[in-house]
Amino acid sequence: MVLDFRDIHGKIYRGVKEIRGSLLILEGIPGVKYDEVVLIRAPDGVDRLGRVLEVGEDSVVIQVFGDEMGLQIDSVVKFTGATFEIPVSDDALGRMFNGRFEPIDGMPPIHSSELRDINGSPINPRARIHPNDFIQTGISAIDGMLSLVRGQKLPIFSESGLPHNRIIAQIARQATVPGKEEEFALVFAAMGLKNDEARYFIEQFRESGAIERSVIILNLADDPAIERLITPRIALTIAEYLAFELGYHVLTILSDMTNYCEALREISAARGEVPGRGGYPGYMYSDLATIYERAGIVTGRKGSLTQMPVLTMPGGDKRHPIPDLTGYITEGQIILDKDLDSRGIYPPINVLPSLSRLMRSGIGKGKTREDHREVSDQLYDAYSRGLRARDLARIVGEMGLSDRERLYLRFADVFENRFLRQGEYENRSIDETLDLAWEILTILPPEELVRVKEETIDKYYYPALSRVEVKG
Amino acid sequence: MRVGKIEKISGSVVVGKGIDDVEVGEVVEVGEDRLIGEVIRVAEERFIAQVYEPTSGLKPGDVISATGKRLVAELGPGLLSGILDGIGRPLEDLLKLSGPFISRGIKVNMLPRDIKWEFKPVVKVGDKVEGGDIIGTVEETPSITHKIMIPPGLSGVITHIEEGRYTIEEPIARLNTNGGEKEIFMYQEWPVRVPRPFMEGGRLPLSEPLITGQRVIDVFFPVAKGGAACIPGGFGTGKTVMLHQLAKWSDTEIVVYIGCGERGNEMAEVLTDFPELVDPRTNRPLMERTVLIANTSNMPVSAREASIYMGITIAEYYRDMGYDVALMADSTSRWAEAIREISGRLGEMPVERGYPAYLPDRVAEFYERAGRVKALGRPEREGSVTVIGAVSPPGGDFNEPVTIHTLRFTGVFWALDPDLAYSRHFPAINWLKSYSVYADRLISSFAYSVSGYAKELEDWWTKKFKDFPQYRERALRILSEAAEIESIARIIGEKALPDDQRLVLLTAELLKEGFLRQFAYDEVDSFCPPEKQVMILEVILDFHDKASKLIMNNVPIEKINGLPVVSKLMRMKYHPEGITHIQEVNREVIDSLSKLAEEYSLVI
Structure with a gap:
């Protein structure tokens, strides 16, 4: 503004x-x-x-x-x-602003007769359409096990030093809804990002050509901290306008929400309010909800607003108030893991504590594939058994494991190295991801796949087994 | 209307002055937009109100007017299959008036005024009636007959009553009371913060289980109709899906579902799913028996606080008609946090984690509105309100005020376990930590002889399934034994365990996979009828008994582990043929174990 x-x-x-x-x-x-x-x-x-x-x-x-x-x-x-209003228009696409919505690209400010209060108004729950369009990100761990759908709010819980920026950039580059060619827009809001991080994103968007369809709002690490309280609201006000007035499918990236929460704490402390957990104000849940709940699809409007907030968990603790309250509001979370990262696995997504709540409605016959839910359940089951076997092997040695536990141990290794691990520029289709999942499941005998129905095993397991045999 | 002025605004809390006789609990209209608020504190000159809508743009000096009314629910036909906000405004009407985004200051009635309902009287002119008496009925939905009752506190002689089609604003009867002639309408207003009365001394023992079709609940940790249950869990442990399941399949006539400070898309899911789902008992859409209340997390905090009372008042009203009602509140933590936030703005002294000292009182008052009661008035009838409250403890740590106080006032604890959720074992109810006072006491014969209602609950099952309590007890024992063995196996490895212990692990696995784990979105498994629940349990335990005998006779566990019937035991719950299929699997168990016995020349 x-x-x-x-x-x-x-x-x-x-x-x-x-x-x-x-x-x-x-x-x-x-x-x-x-x-x-x-x-x-x-x-x-x-x-x-x-x-x-x-x-x-x-x-x-x-x-x-x-x-x-x-x-x-x-x-x-x-x-x-x-009250706080900004002019909204699709002229904002391809533009860059600071955290108060002042242009920083040398171009004139946005002029529009449409002024919108940055706080927005709550979406009437009755007007919401339950999201069910699968977004293919090309990342197996997400598409296969944590599927994202249009209108969802799915945050990334990261830690300092983990490659969340690269993952976000890869998603922004690769995200498509298979079979649909529609107007897509990206709204990127930085809160307290370092200059080089911001530059990385801008370069990425420029390279992929996404910049023409992007609104970039930057509050950097050396910008005023309090401004961060309005930055995400400005971004969402534009995003809502693009989505619900102009019919764009908007992906909004908010990074880093931890900096936002710290600004909130600062204000609360200055006002002398009773501090809650970690010194954060008691109303932080409601406050965060007024940001995160601004995602969705509404009746009678063409577009959609999908949110991917990023936050760094202070001390890597998922139970810290910021990730904790976020997880209670968002529709799942993608959790990155130091251990996977240190073993050189990209993307280091720890699938077990991660979750996509809207996955069920976005997958299956006619959306992705009929076997998707079952194969995903089976991967969770087998991988968690594999990790248990790995823990056990640390104590009793691999020789002390039963044959069955050794199988699961092997499964966990292959899962991490073939399914999870992929290139930063490797874009896997959902079919490729699911076929790959079946191939690694052939490590286990079919009787072990109890989360899959018998007819699904007949249809997918044995073909995968012969593929694996051909490949050797 | 009495009018005063705003003195101060801070968030949803407004300080007003200039209305001397304003009462605590009175509804006020604030500012030019006439935002709805409620007085929560009165001092000599000033009063404090919480406002149920965003307060941006209000300024000191703006008008504030007292309405003389409490925050009430309109109770009458038209509630079912509707969705209301925290203060009872139908969201459908708000959508029509303000579009997909909710704007401020919209006034709409809780009940539809334009529908003509077919009223059939059951009393006649000259009858003496009093509060709670049923005077007629209305087919509210094809599954539910709405009983029109005389409001509590009113009595007299019917001077006029006539069958016909009426809107709720047209009188259906006239009553000659002590205070003159009164018109009776099909709806009544009731202040939401006051529990609705029932017959004096009319609280009944909790003797009948709420059948939910969820195996871990019905068999292991049941809740009685009229009881209260607490389901705490960190995010992602499946609270909401569990509550949706209970709302879908519980065997009550009415379901009230409160989405209190939760996700908008989840309410949208309920609104999409419920009209398509069919009640297995009535074969009618589930929506016809459901009232939804939605105050999502981005809607004003104070209306979140009110939504809980709105919901329970509606539940009590249907209870008074003689129905069994189940109320789900997701999540009561958001309600408690709303209380905390308002308390903070009032500058009250916090005691525990910022919560005011009266939090336990509020929690107790709410859960005490659950119960099975003899309703007021004639004909004699019994109704119940079962309350199931989700709790969202910060960091998933149950040692926090809301969880602790809720456990004090509820009888059932379904502890959600993140580790189970991570391996996608849903419902992630931990079978070792959870309890039900309605059933736990069954486990030891000592306990149920002292506990009156637990005994009655057991009788109900016994009537249907003779050996059930014994099976339940054994299954729980195997599971807890398995937990101990597992902790040893974590040190020495499963291979080093003796075969009988490995069999316990195998059976526990069968119980977890084949019985406890239930997939909410599977067409067959979403609802598991009681007889099927018992049969699955029986078959698995019979397998255990027979296999134990083989193990005792030195048949190696690998032989049993490797039987193809093992994976069938885990999958039989999904089979569309239900009981017929389970019986088949049972025969296969017997066959394959007998063959194994023959191999080792044993007789079993």
Whole structure:
């Protein structure tokens, strides 16, 4: 949102009672609206954006987005009377903005008569269409076992040092809905990403040609932290417009949500609120929900909004409040694993604790293949037995295992090295993924495949077995 | 209407002043858009209200007016197969008025005003009636007959009543009461925070199980009709799918499903699935017996708090008609968090993890609204409300206030286990940690002799299946034995175990795979009728007994492990022929084990 102090109408007040971090407290101002946007001009000449957080008869609390350094008691505050709105238009495609929606590509700001409140409005659950279009990412672990569907919100839980950026870029490059040629758009919002990470994405999008269909919104690591509270909302406001007004199938990537949550904690602490777990505010669940729930498909509108948020789990702990609350809201999670990564397996997706809640509705006959659900269940079962056998082998040695356990141990190794592991530019079709799954399942005798029905075994296991025999 | 002014706004909490006689619990309308709110605290000059809609744009000095009404549910025909938001507004109507995104300040009635219902009286002019008496019926859906009742507290002599087609706003009867003549309508209003009354001393023992068609629940950890169950689990452990299963297959006449602060797409799934699913008992679409309440996680927090009360009030109303009602709340943690958030905005002193000191009271009040009761009025009838509450403990750690307090006030604990979920064993109910006070006491004969209702529950099963309690007990014993053996096997390897222990592991595997694990989306396995449940258990345990004898006579476990019938035992639950197929597998068990015995020249 480009706001020029001079162009905007509003009531102007001079003088601030108190500056507490990124909060301004003003007194004796009538008629201030809850949640309205303000502009602050400090004596340093820099204009900052702010929002009313709390309003009483005699005091107003304002949250400042932007640098709080340089703010003085003698600042001028302009109350706009409006909530946070941005102009929306498909002109934003192919453009790049900062975290406040100001262009950073040297081009003019977006002009549109369509203004949208960045907080959006909740989708009426009655108006939602249950998502069931399978998105092929070309990554076997995801397509085969954690299938993504249009309108889903499926986050990646990562850790520092893991290749989540490469995975996201690969998904952005390869994602298609088989058999459908439709308008596709990408909205990328960075919250606190490092400069080189942001550059990596932009290069990736440029290389694949996706940049023409992308809206890139960057709040980088050295940009004001508080701005991160509005960045994802701006991104989703554009994404909603593209999806539900213009009919695009939009993939929105929000990275990194951990930085967002930290900004939220900062504000909460500055306001002196009762801290919850880890110092994060008690309302973080509701707050995150107002972001994540802005994904879906609605009746009577053509497009869809799919979200892939990325977050780094502090300390690699899945039970940390950020991944924990996220997992309770999103429709599954893809968890990356240090151990797989250190063994050189890309993508290092730990499928066991990962989950796609909407997988069931996106797969099966007429969508992917009739055997998909069963083969996926069997892979989970066999791999978890394989990992148990691997643990056991560490204690009793491989010789101490029963024949059956040794089979599962072998299965786990092959699963990781053939199914999970794939090239960064290797794009496997869903048929290839499922055929591969059957081939590695032939390590086990058919009686072991109890999660698969007998007729499915007849149809897929034996052909896979003869393929494997031919290949040797 | 009494009018005052806003003094302060902070999130969903608004401070108002200028209405002296405002009451706690009174509904207020806030600002120009007349946003709906409820007074939660009153002081000498000021009062505090929680607002059920986003408060952006409100400012001090805006009007706030008291309506003189409590937050009520409209109870009458038209509730079934509908979907309401947390304060009872039909989402269908909101969709018509504001499109797919919900805007603010929309006022719609909870019950449809335009439908004419066919009213059939069951009392006549001159009859004396009082609160709770049924005066007539309406076919609300093809599966449910709605009983029109005199509102509690009202009594008198019928001066007019007539069969016919009426909307709910047209009087169906007139009553001569002490306070003059009163018109009676097909609907009544009831404040949601007040439990609906039943006959004094009318709480009945919990003697009948809720049949859910889910094996691990019905056989191992059953809940009684009128009881309460708690299902805590971290994310991804299958709470929601479990609740959906219970809503689909429980043998109650009415289901109330509350989506409290959960995912919008999941509510969409219910709305897509339920109209297509058929109740195995009535052969009618499940939607016809269901009321949905949806306050998804991105809808206002305070309405989330109200949604739980809205749901239970509707459940009680159908209970009063003499129906068995099951209420599912997903998730009660979001409700507790809404209480916490509002408490925080009021500046109350937090006690545990930010929750206010009165959290246990609220939890207790809610679960105590479950029960099996003699309804008020005539004819005599019994109804029940069974409450099943999902809990979403932070980090999946059950040692947190909401889980702890919920366990105190419920009788059944279905502990969801992430390790089971990771290997896609669903329902991921841990058979060692879970319990049911309705059934656990059956395990030891000592316990059930002291426990009245547990004994009755056992009787129910016994009538149908004589040896059932014994089978249940043995299966649980094998599972817990297997857990111990596994912990040893983790150190020395399975190969080093004696064969009899390896057989226990095999049987436990059969129980887990063939009995406990149940696939919610399989056409056959989604609902497992009780007799099939018992038969699967019997066949597996008989296999164990026969195999034990072979092992005792030195038949190596590998011989038994490798029998083709073993994988059939695991798969028989899926077979469309049901019991016939299971009997076939049983014959195969007998055949193949006898052959094995012959091989070793044994007689079994």
